[in-house]
Each structure stands twice: as C-alpha cells, then as structure tokens.
Amino acid sequence: MRYRRTDLVDRAVGVLDEVGVDALSMRHLAADAGVQPSALYHHFANKQALLDAVADRILELGRRGTEIVTxxxxxxxxxxxxxxxxxxxxxxxxxxxxxHALGGGAQEPERRMRDALLRAGAEEALARVGARTLLHFVLGHVGQEQARGAGAGSPGERDDFALGLGLVLEGLAVSVRGSGTATFAPRYSR
Known part of the structure; x- marks a missing residue:
C-alpha cells in the first residue's frame, strides 16, 4: 500500500501519542504503517524532517478559525x-x-506573533523579542504542565497560564505604546 505524506504524518501523530517523542522514529512509523523504513525516505529525508512535519501538523490541528479585533x-x-x-x-x-529550536518546523506561531506586534506598531526589534518572549512563556508553561503529568490542563493550570500571559501582554502593550516615540531599548543588558 502506498501512503501519501499527509497520511504518514497523521499516523506519526498517532505514534507520538502512543509512545512519546523519544520513541518516535522512522522505524517505529514504518512498522505502524506496515511498510519498510526505506519507503518513508521518499517523504522524509530523515527523522528530523519527520519531526518537523509532525510538529507542523499538531499546530495545524490546533488552529481555530476566528476574526480578531485587537x-x-x-x-x-x-x-x-x-x-x-x-x-x-x-x-x-x-x-x-x-x-522550533532547530529551525525546521513549528515556526508559524512565532511568525504570527511577530506579525501581530508589527501591525500594532511595534518596531522590528520589539516585535521579534516580544514574539520570542511569548513563545518561550507558552513553551515553558506547557512543558512544566506536561512534565507534571497529573493535573496538567486543570483549571488551576489554565488560571496560572492566563495570569502569566496577561502579565506578558501588559508589558508588551506598554512597550508597543512607547516604541513609536523612541527606539526600543531593552532595560536589561548583560
């Protein structure tokens, strides 16, 4: 049976959910799909390309259709x-x-954040750093939620996430309002 790339990526998401990221491999996916591992190299140059595709698919599945005002x-x-x-x-x-750290996949959320900040009037440096700060907040918060296992995604976790996100956004709003009148200069330096 021949698989399309999208079918294999969806299967890989299922394998990820079953065995975790460290056990997700070309060999494991091939066994799950009932093909030889070499057949996967037609679609993915290597394991990192597979992981990039899985990460992008997870993000795609998480998108919500909505109209944003601000x-x-x-x-x-x-x-x-x-x-x-x-x-x-x-x-x-x-x-x-x-x-994301390796620069292959999962770049879209940071790009969308940066673009929103630019539309708000932020200078390029503020938009870049602001987007990266938001991304790191979300990655770190969810990483800790998943590491703790039980209770991840609980109402308390959602409340903590919302409060922390609000704090970061308030700081960005102050910086965006000020970026039109002066060059953005971080207050912290090494």
Missing part, C-alpha cells in the same frame, strides 16, 4: 492555540520546542 486578542488566541495544541498530544511541548 492585536492583544490575536496574541492571546495564538498563545491559547499553541498551548492547547501541545497539551492535546503526548510530549507536545518537548516536540514543538525541539523542532
């Missing part, structure tokens, strides 16, 4: 989508963090 609401939605997408899958935060 840049703050857009950022809040992107962060909530990212959180929910990662929590929906075993080791979701580990996978997305690894793939």
């Amino acid at each position: 840049w703050e609401s857009e950022l809040r939605l992107i962060c909530a989508e990212l959180r929910d997408a990662m929590l929906a899958h075993r080791d979701g935060a580990v996978l997305i963090s690894r793939v």
Whole structure:
C-alpha cells in the first residue's frame, strides 16, 4: 500500500501519542504503517524532517478559525492555540520546542506573533523579542504542565497560564505604546 505524506504524518501523530517523542522514529512509523523504513525516505529525508512535519501538523490541528479585533486578542488566541495544541498530544511541548529550536518546523506561531506586534506598531526589534518572549512563556508553561503529568490542563493550570500571559501582554502593550516615540531599548543588558 502506498501512503501519501499527509497520511504518514497523521499516523506519526498517532505514534507520538502512543509512545512519546523519544520513541518516535522512522522505524517505529514504518512498522505502524506496515511498510519498510526505506519507503518513508521518499517523504522524509530523515527523522528530523519527520519531526518537523509532525510538529507542523499538531499546530495545524490546533488552529481555530476566528476574526480578531485587537492585536492583544490575536496574541492571546495564538498563545491559547499553541498551548492547547501541545497539551492535546503526548510530549507536545518537548516536540514543538525541539523542532522550533532547530529551525525546521513549528515556526508559524512565532511568525504570527511577530506579525501581530508589527501591525500594532511595534518596531522590528520589539516585535521579534516580544514574539520570542511569548513563545518561550507558552513553551515553558506547557512543558512544566506536561512534565507534571497529573493535573496538567486543570483549571488551576489554565488560571496560572492566563495570569502569566496577561502579565506578558501588559508589558508588551506598554512597550508597543512607547516604541513609536523612541527606539526600543531593552532595560536589561548583560
């Protein structure tokens, strides 16, 4: 049986949920799909390409269709989508963090955050750092939720996430309002 790339990626998401990110391999996916591992190399150059595709698919599955009115609401939605997408899958935060750090996949949320900040009037440096800060907040929060296992995604975790996200967004709002009048300069330096 021949599989399309999208079919294999969806199967790989299922394998991820069964065995976790460290056990997700070309060999494991091939066994699950009933094909030889060499057949997968037609679709994925290597394991990292497979992980990139799985991370992007998880993010795609987590997208919500909605009309956004303000840049703050857009950022809040992107962060909530990212959180929910990662929590929906075993080791979701580990996978997305690894793939994003290597620059292959999972780049869309940060790009969308940066674009929202630019539309709000932030200078390029503020938009870049603000987007990265939001991304790291979400990745770190969900990583800890998943590492703790029991209780992850509980109302208390959601409340903590919402409060922390609000704090970061409030700081960004102050910086965005100030970025039109002066060059963005971080207050912290090494």
